[in-house]
Amino acid sequence: MTAVGILREIKNHEYRVGMTPAGVKELVRHGHDVWIETQAGAGAGFPDEHYVQAGAHLCDHAAEVMQRATLLIKVKEPLAHERRHLEPRHTLFTYLHLAPDEAQTVDLIESGAVCIAYETVTDDRGHLPLLAPMSEVAGRLSVQAGAHALEKYKGGRGVLLSGVAGVKPGRVSVLGGGVVGRNAARLAMGLGAEVTVLDKSLEVLRELDALFAGRVHTLYSTGEALEETLLSSDLLIGAVLVPGAAAPKLITRDLLRKMPDGAAFVDVSIDQGGCAETSRPTTHDDPVYIEEGVVHYCVANMPGAVARTSTLALTNATLPYILALADEGTRAALKRQKGLRDGLNVARGMLTCKGVAQAQDRPYVASESTLDKI
Incomplete structure (x- = not known):
């Protein structure tokens, strides 16, 4: 016992x-x-x-x-x-x-x-079975949180991700095509946004292309590709994971500065230190801050909200x-x-x-x- x-x-x-x-x-x-x-x-x-x-x-x-x-x-x-x-x-x-x-x-x-x-903890396929359910939740919440961060009273661009008749939808870029990224892309696509997922794994990109039947753009992640994507992104979602290790700082301050004023950035990898140089943990009490003209949402326990x-x-x-x-x-x-x-x-x-x-x-x-x- x-x-x-x-x-x-x-x-x-x-x-x-x-x-x-x-x-x-x-x-x-x-x-x-x-x-x-x-x-x-x-x-x-x-x-x-x-x-x-x-x-x-x-x-x-x-x-x-x-x-x-x-x-x-x-x-x-x-x-x-x-x-x-x-x-x-x-x-x-x-x-x-x-x-x-x-x-x-x-x-x-x-x-x-x-x-x-x-x-x-890993399973027989090397996947992370105990991280996966919260990654699913966080991935879907990231779009919800990002949509709110884009609202003008939060300091955002005032963009509605779905758009309306006669108005283009918002553009969402997802950095990382794992469990978080896949679920973020699913929800953003469901809202009607224009979605791009960047990843360094061609296998992951092929899986996403097949899963979403071409309705989500997939892009091999290079420095140049990331920079070009961010220039026109309304919402960036950081979904980078190195199991057990600190998240790599893939988004530099200079790179973030190139996003449109009032764009939103949701760093889901903040539990592992964040994937941007400008990321710092926030709470549900005070979830956002603005740096380099971009609204940051870096809550370290996102799934606690649901x-x-x-x-x-x-x-x-x-x-x-x-x-x-x-x-x-x-x-x-x-x-x-x-x-x-x-x-x-x-x-x-x-x-x-x-x-x-x-x-x-x-x-x-x-x-x-x-x-x-x-």
């Missing part, structure tokens, strides 16, 4: 929760104890009584959850005062996004805990891994599943994610060599 803890998210306007009551019911059915902080699911529409009915025990404070549980489930990275309660007996399973966050990296290393990041959809989608993806960790124990689950082992970022004071180590110039230890110490 494993004691599983679910913490209430405390990041600015973060309403998601790490597990639905249905997920809790599965854990209890497997014989595990589940401890959840009060009101953890309220923002996503899951009241405490639903968790109690599923078999969970309520705790008044995060510290109590962490005292009782050994397997901790969250959505976003733990904040500084949460990290103080981490101990070597804990396994933390959540989004970490460590590459641009040295303070968190240091605290997790010093805690001695085992920390597994959703965003670097917490119920996001929580349901996330639990669908994470539950099999959570059950494996609880049923088998952390060490055995990591040994058996290479994809889960790819998610191991910190273990017993060692940094085990190469991308984070390179981004922060820290020593790296292969995850396989840490398993006997877990």
Whole structure:
């Protein structure tokens, strides 16, 4: 039996929760104890009584959850005062996004805990199954957020992406054709915008061309192609991902300056540091700022705005891994599943994610060599 803890998210306007009551019911059915902080699911529409009915025990404070549980489930990275309660007996399973966050990296290393990041877990095809559902949400939200940023009272150009009869639609450029980019393109196309996706993978571009039957323009990404595209873009969506590592700064300040005044830029890769030199994290309270005449939207927890959809989608993806960790124990689950082992970022004071180590110039230890110490 494993004691599983679910913490209430405390990041600015973060309403998601790490597990639905249905997920809790599965854990209890497997014989595990589940401890959840009060009101953890309220923002996503899951009241405490639903968790109690599923078999969970309520705790008044995060510290109590962490005292009782050994397997901790969250959505976003733990904040500084949460990290103080981490101990070597804990396994933390959540989004970490460590590459641009040295303070968190240091605290997790010093805690001695085992920390597994959703965003670097892989499947048999090398895809990122726990990042995908939130990437789908963020990709679709990026167009919605960008459309609002284009409104004049936000500082935007005053362009309606769909256009109207007799007026051209807005032009949307998507940098990156992965899960985020594909979903952004889908929604922008559905609104009637003129959409271009840039990527360096010809395979990805062929897939997009086939998927959208030519209704979305695909363009091989070079410096020249990006510059020419931005000159006429009303909305730019940054959908760049290097798993586990800091996002490359593909959009320089000089390049951004060439966009039309009042154009909008939504940087979905801001969790990994952002893909533009001008990007800095914002919150749902204060989501936009203007730099070089471009309205920037860089909210680091975009899916939190649609917490119920996001929580349901996330639990669908994470539950099999959570059950494996609880049923088998952390060490055995990591040994058996290479994809889960790819998610191991910190273990017993060692940094085990190469991308984070390179981004922060820290020593790296292969995850396989840490398993006997877990």
